[in-house]
Amino acid sequence: xxxxxxxxxxxxxxxxxxxxxxxxxxxxxxxxxxxxxxxxxxxxxxxxxxxxxxxxxxxxxxxxxxxxxxxxxxxxxxxxxxxxxxxxxxxxxxxxxxxxxxxxxxxxxxxxxxxxxxxxxxxxxxxxxxxxxxxxxxxxxxxxxxxxxxxxxxxxxxxxxxxxxxxxxxxxxxxxxxxxxxxxxxxxxxxxxxxxxxxxxxxxxxxxxxxxxxxxxxxxxxxxxxxxxxxxxxxxxxxxxxxxx
Amino acid sequence: xxxxxxxxxxxxxxxxxxxxxxxxxxxxxxxxxxxxxxxxxxxxxxxxxxxxxxxxxxxxxxxxxxxxxxxxxxxxxxxxxxxxxxxxxxxxxxxxxxxxxxxxxxxxxxxxxxxxxxxxxxxxxxxxxxxxxxxxxxxxxxxxxxxxxxxxxxxxxxxxxxxxxxxxxxxxxxxxxxxxxxxxxxxxxxxxxxxxxxxxxxxxxxxxxxxxxxxxxxxxxxxxxxxxxxxxxxxxxxxxxxxxx
Numbered sequence: 418x419x420x421x422x423x424x425x426x427x428x429x430x431x432x433x434x435x436x437x438x439x440x441x442x443x444x445x446x447x448x449x450x451x452x453x454x455x456x457x458x459x460x461x462x463x464x465x466x467x468x469x470x471x472x473x474x475x476x477x478x479x480x481x482x483x484x485x486x487x488x489x490x491x492x493x494x495x496x497x498x499x500x501x502x503x504x505x506x507x508x509x510x511x512x513x514x515x516x517x518x519x520x521x522x523x524x525x526x527x528x529x530x531x532x533x534x535x536x537x538x539x540x541x542x543x544x545x546x547x548x549x550x551x552x553x554x555x556x557x558x559x560x561x562x563x564x565x566x567x568x569x570x571x572x573x574x575x576x577x578x579x580x581x582x583x584x585x586x587x588x589x590x591x592x593x594x595x596x597x598x599x600x601x602x603x604x605x606x607x608x609x610x611x612x613x614x615x616x617x618x619x620x621x622x623x624x625x626x627x628x629x630x631x632x633x634x635x636x637x638x639x640x641x642x643x644x645x646x647x648x649x650x651x652x653x654x655x656x657x658x659x660x661x662x
Numbered sequence: 663x664x665x666x667x668x669x670x671x672x673x674x675x676x677x678x679x680x681x682x683x684x685x686x687x688x689x690x691x692x693x694x695x696x697x698x699x700x701x702x703x704x705x706x707x708x709x710x711x712x713x714x715x716x717x718x719x720x721x722x723x724x725x726x727x728x729x730x731x732x733x734x735x736x737x738x739x740x741x742x743x744x745x746x747x748x749x750x751x752x753x754x755x756x757x758x759x760x761x762x763x764x765x766x767x768x769x770x771x772x773x774x775x776x777x778x779x780x781x782x783x784x785x786x787x788x789x790x791x792x793x794x795x796x797x798x799x800x801x802x803x804x805x806x807x808x809x810x811x812x813x814x815x816x817x818x819x820x821x822x823x824x825x826x827x828x829x830x831x832x833x834x835x836x837x838x839x840x841x842x843x844x845x846x847x848x849x850x851x852x853x854x855x856x857x858x859x860x861x862x863x864x865x866x867x868x869x870x871x872x873x874x875x876x877x878x879x880x881x882x883x884x885x886x887x888x889x890x891x892x893x894x895x896x897x898x899x900x901x902x903x904x905x906x907x
Contacts, residue, residue, distance in 0.1 A: 419692070420788050420789070421666050421667065421788075422666065422667045422670055422784060422785065422788035423692050423695075423696055423785050423788055423789075425667055426696035426699055426700075426781050426784065426785055427695060427696060427699050428699075429699045429700065429701070431701060447664070447668050449839060449842075449843055450668075450672060451668055451671035451672060453836040453837070453839070453842060454671055454672050454673075454674045454836065455671075455674065455780065456674070456676060456780075456783065456793075456794075456795045458795075458797050459797070459883075459887055460834065460880070460883065461884065461887065462836065462837050462842065464842065465842050465843070465844065465848065466842060466843050466844070467843075467844045467845070467846065467847070467848065468843065468844070468845050468846075469845075469846060470845050470846060471845075471846045474846055498848075500842075502850075502853075503837075503841065503853055503857075504884055504887075505888075506853050506854070506857060507857050507861075507880060507881035507884040507885070508881065508884040508885045508887065508888040509885075509888075510857075510881040510882075510885065511881060511882050511885035512885040512888040512889075514888075514889075516888050517890055517893075519890070519891065519892070519893065519895065519896075520895040520896040520899065521800065521891055521892040521893070521895045522891075524772060524800070524819065524895065525797075527769060527772050527773060527776075528772060528776045528819065528820065531772075531773045531776035531777055531780070532776055532779075532780045534777075535700065535701075535776070535777045535780035535781060536671050536780060536784070538701065539667060539671065539781070539784055540667065540668050540671055543665050543666075543667035543668055544665070544668075548701075549701075550701045550703075552703050552704070552770075555766065555769070564847075565846075565847050565848055566847040566848045566849075567848050568848060568850055571848065574769065574773065575773065589705065591698040591699065591707065592698070592707050592748075594694060594698070596748065597694075597698060597707065597709065597710050597711060597745075598694055598710070598711050598712075598713065599710065599711070599712045599713070600712070600713050600714075600715050600716075601712065601713075601714060601715060601716045601719055601810075602712070602809075602810050602811040603710065603712065603743075603810055603811045603812050603813060603816065604811075605747075605813055608747075608748055608751050609751065612748075612751060612752050612755075616752075635705070635752060636752035636753065636755040636756060637755075637756050638704075638705065639706065639749055639752040639753040640752070640753045640754075640755065640756035640757040642704055642706065642749075642753065643750075643753040643754075643757040643759075643761050644757075644759075645762055645764070646764065646766055646767075647764070647766040648762075648764065648766070648907070650764065650765040650766045650769065651764075651765040651906060651907065654765065661896060661906065662893070662896065
């Protein structure tokens with residue numbers, strides 16, 4: 418069950434090293450067109466994209482997002498935002514009461530941004546380009562929102578580097594299918610054995626990738642993420658006007 | 663700047679009428695493989711998918727999600743969940759302190775579910791199938807979570823119907839590029855004129871679709887969404903253990 422597109426999706430790897438070759442204006446246009454065609458909740462299109470073309474601004478963002486070299490070096494850097502501001506400006510034309518800033522709309526904006534971004538990622542890869550999502554954009558979202566002059570009810574969900582790949586990383590194995598897909602009801606009883614199996618898979622993969630030096634299991638890697646991370650997100654969102662009512 | 667995949671992405675329309683032809687097991691397997699290959703935050707894979715194969719359960723879900731016929735009629739119906747439960751089970755093996763339920767992890771789960779789902783959507787469409795996202799899954803999420811036996815820290819973000827299309831809807835125009843894409847900083851000053859332009863576009867489109875009967879503008883349609891909608895989401899999420907710290 419294979420075709421060109423499914424082959425492409427299966428081949429996805431995050432790219433963190435890019436050549437100096439540019440993404441052309443025509444390529445970026447095709448990528449953004451694909452993004453705009455993604456599904457969106459009730460046609461709200463509750464997202465915006467900021468392309469960072471200014472060199473100094475890119476440098477500042479890279480520092481704020483964790484100082485990874487590829488954020489500065491990729492030809493294109495996009496900041497994907499959940500955006501309820503534009504929708505509100507439209508709705509206000511015909512709605513006189515206060516528009517609430519709800520958890521529901523926060524989810525809609527976050528999902529709309531992600532669906533559009535994933536279409537952009539697929540389009541970019543279909544053109545032979547590589548991409549990586551940058552969650553580090555949420556490291557210091559308040560400063561980033563100020564730099565990008567984001568209005569209330571807009572927040573940066575993640576960044577995305579796009580460029581010509583200068584590496585071809587190994588395929589990273591995923592969880593067993595039975596760990597992520599269930600029929601009719603969630604089944605907690607198989608989780609432990611699936612984690613065992615995936616721990617072994619990932620340990621072997623990490624060992625292969627490091628020439629035998631490190632064999633971190635998945636659960637070890639996940640434990641390293643279990644401490645308090647980005648605890649500012651809630652108060653940041655409130656400052657951006659997301660009251661999550 | 664066109665290839666098979668970009669052509670496919672540009673062609674996307676939500677499908678709400680399906681033939682009785684089945685999605686085959688091989689097709690579903692290819693769709694789920696594509697989903698699993700999507701980017702995921704730090705390899706957390708913080709999502710799960712529930713395929714609803716039980717006829718009665720499907721019927722119940724359809725009622726809870728807004729009673730749209732296509733939820734019962736589509737060959738495949740998937741419920742995409744943000745899932746921090748599995749990740750916690752893994753992390754706990756090597757982390758002794760309390761694992762906080764943060765806003766950050768809520769965002770990660772929601773985004774991971776959306777990225778995987780969008781890959782599934784693209785894969786399905788590449789096989790000639792049609793899809794529609796079902797936000798109505800959040801109409802009565804508490805009942806749905808009970809029916810699907812979702813553990814704490816798992817919530818249904820949206821559903822997805824997949825099947826053989828039995829309609830070919832018109833291409834729905836999107837906002838002007840300049841309304842969703844900015845360079846270097848958000849620009850609120852162009853929003854009004856972009857809404858004007860899109861109101862006209864959508865009004866013409868709606869008139870064409872209804873043979874001249876209705877010409878609702880975008881801002882009118884958006885105003886219809888401005889009242890309190892799904893105000894239960896926050897308390898539902900708290901019941902599911904999402905404390906959004």
